[in-house]
Amino acid sequence: MGHNDLMGTAEDFADQFLRVTKQYLPHVARLCLISTFLEDGIRMWFQWSEQRDYIDSTWNCGYLLASSFVFLNLLGQLTGCILVLSRNFVQYACFGLFGIIALQTIAYSILWDLKFLMRNLALGGGLLLLLAESRSEGKSMFAGVPTMRESSPKQYMQLGGRVLLVLMFMTLLHFDASFFSILQNIVGTALMILVAVGFKTKLAALTLVVWLFAINVYFNAFWTIPVYKPMHDFLKYDFFQTMSVIGGLLLVVALGPGGVSMDEKKKEW
Numbered sequence: 001m002g003h004n005d006l007m008g009t010a011e012d013f014a015d016q017f018l019r020v021t022k023q024y025l026p027h028v029a030r031l032c033l034i035s036t037f038l039e040d041g042i043r044m045w046f047q048w049s050e051q052r053d054y055i056d057s058t059w060n061c062g063y064l065l066a067s068s069f070v071f072l073n074l075l076g077q078l079t080g081c082i083l084v085l086s087r088n089f090v091q092y093a094c095f096g097l098f099g100i101i102a103l104q105t106i107a108y109s110i111l112w113d114l115k116f117l118m119r120n121l122a123l124g125g126g127l128l129l130l131l132a133e134s135r136s137e138g139k140s141m142f143a144g145v146p147t148m149r150e151s152s153p154k155q156y157m158q159l160g161g162r163v164l165l166v167l168m169f170m171t172l173l174h175f176d177a178s179f180f181s182i183l184q185n186i187v188g189t190a191l192m193i194l195v196a197v198g199f200k201t202k203l204a205a206l207t208l209v210v211w212l213f214a215i216n217v218y219f220n221a222f223w224t225i226p227v228y229k230p231m232h233d234f235l236k237y238d239f240f241q242t243m244s245v246i247g248g249l250l251l252v253v254a255l256g257p258g259g260v261s262m263d264e265k266k267k268e269w
Contacts, residue, residue, distance in 0.1 A: 010203055011200065011202075011203050013203075014202045014203040014206050014253075015202070017206065018202065018253065018254070022254075025250060025253065025254045026133070026250075026251070026254045026255075028247075028250060029247045029248075029250035029251045029253075029254055030084055030085060030130065030247065030251075031085065031247065032243050032244060032246050032247025032250060033084075033126045033127075033129075033130060033244050033247030033248055033250075033251065034080070034081045034084050034085065034097075034244070034247070035240050035243045035244055035247065036123065036237075036240040036241045036243065036244040037077040037078075037080060037081050037097055037100070037244075038077070038078070038081045038240075039236070039237075039240040040073070040077055040237075040240075041073070041074050041076075041077035041078040041081065042078075043233075044070050044073050044074040044077070045074055048070055051070045051073075052066045052067050052069075052070050053066070055069050055070065055107060058107075058109070059107070069103075069107060072103070073100060073103070073104070076096050076097070076099065076100045077097070077100055079093070079096065080093040080094075080096045080097040080100070081093075084097075084130065090130065090131075090133075090134035091131060091134050091135070094127045094130055094131045094134070097127055098124060098127055101120050101123055101124055101127075104120070105117065105120050115171045118167040118168070118170060118171050119167070119168060119171055119241050119245075121164050121167050122164055122165050122166075122167045122168035122171075122245050122248070123241065123244055123245070124164055125160065125161045125162070125163065125164025125165040125166075125167070125248060126161065126164075126165060126244055126245060126247060126248030126251070127161075128157045128158075128160050128161035128164065129157070129158060129161035129162075129165075129248050129251040129252065129255070130251065131157055132154045132157040132158045132161065132255070132258065133251060133254075133255055135153070135154045135157070136154060136255070152259075154258065154259075155258045155259035155260045156260060157258075158252075158255070158257060158258030158259075158260070158261075159198070159258060159260040159261070161248065161251075161252075162195055162196055162198065162201075162252060162257065162258075162261075163196050165195065165245055165248045165249060165252070166192045166195060166196045168241075168242070168245040169188050169189075169191075169192045169208070169212075170192075172188065172212075172215065173185050173188065173189070187211070188208075188211070191204045191207055191208045191211070192208075195208065195249070195252065197261065197262050198257035198258070198260070198261020198262050198263050198264065199261070199262040199263060200263070201252060201256065201257035201261060201263050202252070202253050202256065202257075205249045205250075205252040205253045206249075206253050208249055209246050209249045209250060209253070212242060212245065212246050212249070213246060215242075216238075216239055216242040216243065216246070219238075220235045220236075220238045220239035220242065221235065221239075222235035222236040222239055
């Protein structure tokens with residue numbers, strides 16, 4: 001069995017998987033994508049005073065402003081999640097969640113922590129894909145009208161979304177000399193490049209979903225650590241952030257790579 005045969009079989013599997021799951025894959029993707037916002041919004045509710053005190057002591061902004069910040073986070077994230085899941089005002093919800101990411105990046109000094117900054121950008125990439133999906137749904141009402149001009153921003157959103165998602169994997173690369181780490185880095189990097197340039201996109205994204213999910217469950221098993229330990233919260237945060245990127249990748253699988261990709265250019269050749 002040649003290399004091309006093997007790739008062909010794997011692509012057939014990806015297409016078959018998509019056909020079987022077509023009805024509910026976008027719903028699962030959206031739920032995964034917003035899971036980190038949902039978890040963070042709920043955390044704001046249960047850790048209201050800790051979060052408020054943290055913001056107050058970091059920025060010395062006073063009780064009222066710190067409380068407003070926590071309330072805005074709580075309301076913005078939970079409202080955004082409800083709108084995305086119910087498919088109402090999705091574009092506004094995405095912009096709201098973009099705002100929350102920007103707000104948290106500044107308020108929690110994430111700008112100076114490269115790992116967290118890259119993860120937040122990857123989250124933004126997932127939201128871009130969600131925005132592209134909602135645009136395509138909006139346009140489909142006018143099925144007979146050619147919308148070449150309109151689809152252009154959508155294509156670039158999909159490209160931007162794919163490239164930003166890749167940043168998540170760069171935070172997962174392990175720079176040590178063990179065989180498993182080197183193998184993980186090589187396979188991960190190859191798949192990342194395929195997703196970013198949009199070549200064999202659905203297959204590469206699906207493989208990354210499986211790979212990321214396995215890593216997530218193995219390394220971020222927050223449920224094995226008692227709730228009162230700080231590590232529980234760290235792992236929980238990591239777990240849901242990774243789930244959100246998995247959601248973004250599932251959207252890539254469901255929607256395809258969009259117009260600005262090698263897969264699309266291949267059709268023209």
